[in-house]
Amino acid sequence: MPSRSTPRWRRRVLWTSGALVFLVGGVALAFVLSPRPGALAVRWVFERDAAEVTSAMQKHAPAGVDSIKDQQYRDGDSDAYLDVYFPESTSVALPTVIWTHGGAWISGSKSNYATYYELLASRGYTVVALDYSLGPERHYPTAVQQLDAAHAFVLANAERLHVDPSRIFLAGDSAGAQLSSQMAILVTDEDYAARLGITPALSPEQVRGVVLNCGIYDLAGVAGGSGIVGWGVDRSLWAYTGHREFLDSTAADQMSTLNYVTEAFPPTYLSGGNGDPLTDGQSKPLADKLGGLGVAVDTLFYPDDHQPVLGHEYQFDLDNPDGMTAFERTVDFLDRYSR
Template structure:
């Protein structure tokens, strides 16, 4: 189903958000000329994985020492590879807990649940059940496979709620970067029957079960990517070619359906949303989406920073727990989650 869209500016400044500065102009030209997104995708993925490993090491320096109960590598679907999840909850506590389902980022072409393990464990230590979910990344599969898998994961969590200490009526989606996009898209499908019909998804959760959304450094409108400048724009075009499965991805249903900024309704769940002041996506993506939620009357907790804030906070700043602002954002996230328990 084709929908009319107004193209919005993609980034605030022509900076790279995905760390591609190591590529030479000649290599970029050669890769663009290929007939497949695979070579460039694998190169981007390797760069992402290197940065992710460094970030995990940083988070480990701030790891909780609270005893946790852990269920690792639980397979929720046999549809494709990498459909497993990890579950963390405080040891010794009883009954189901408010459950945070964290969807990792990686531009839809990289990433793993282990990239968020230290953060998930820290959240669980605050009194929640936290689930880190894997999904099959592109170009191994294309849209909407990952979205459908995540919907399957929600059904699995509800079916196994007692064993996994999941409260099926207090579920909170959380995500970073592309994971925030997937979280917001799935939440939109759950709370907007017309949008669910458009994308052909039967949600596994009811609106009453989805009690909140946590969005870090996300992407909610891809309409400006075809004209986005610099290496950042090039990298996102490659990622979306891989994810949607067509070089002319913006003309495909997936390229339209990913932009949910105009599809959210007043029934979208209460939201915590943030982005760094040095993240070129913040103004056009996170702030713009927060403004849309405010317009709709959705309860929204905004954590943003002025351009002249003393610290320059990059894309995915929330995982850089060496930053005081990242630790403060974590505390704000916990406060948001505790409000769901009230």
């Protein structure tokens, strides 16, 4: 500690240095003790990127699409809202795509990629975009319970929302793909539903198919990765599950849908970019597992040397011909199974 005989300028330097050391140490300790600082950093990056992609999409917005927005699907839940898109002036019930957004379970919004939902609606579909609670503010299984409540709301308001209850598709991207795969198992496997303590709103007969882009289906395959990406994944899953050692949690077990799919799983469209490590590590293994069970699977994957290299969530880059190809393949899948 500086004494009174120490020159004033030197005392200020020493006090400032000590304060900085204390501050840096406190920040470092916060990152060790809680997932919140790291999760919020990851959230900031994801939300920035989503805003850029959403803005770039707007030039592709179709004419002739109406919407009903900000519908609260669960009473008293400030996170439980949805938006609905459908062809302008439609008066009939349409096959319906229920889309769950991505964002590493800690970021994202139903308004992200709105133009994509409008484009799907312009092709003759009702599209429901869902919000749900995020970590670290709320933990698993809150989002799963909310999604089931959203399904119940959609069915209860089917006429007003132009929804055909007999032709439902569950869809999602990234973490939303994981959640959509989980909801599909919940609907088609009574034992799994009992394990989660949920009586699903949808019946197996109502779900015509599942659309899964760039998802995670086996948490053991993404945990403990190297570099900043691995750190971000671990912080995100700690924040969402509420467990630092999340692989030992019930949440991680139930979220790893690769281990729970059965032959009753609905027909599935799966895609991922050749530059996305989740493609080889997650999407392709799920496609192989489903195919081996006899489930109808439609995949869109790319050779390792494909150019340009397609990263995570490539399907939302509509300025890239590969993004438009993925969109058309998605519509083809929906058309095939909505007949």
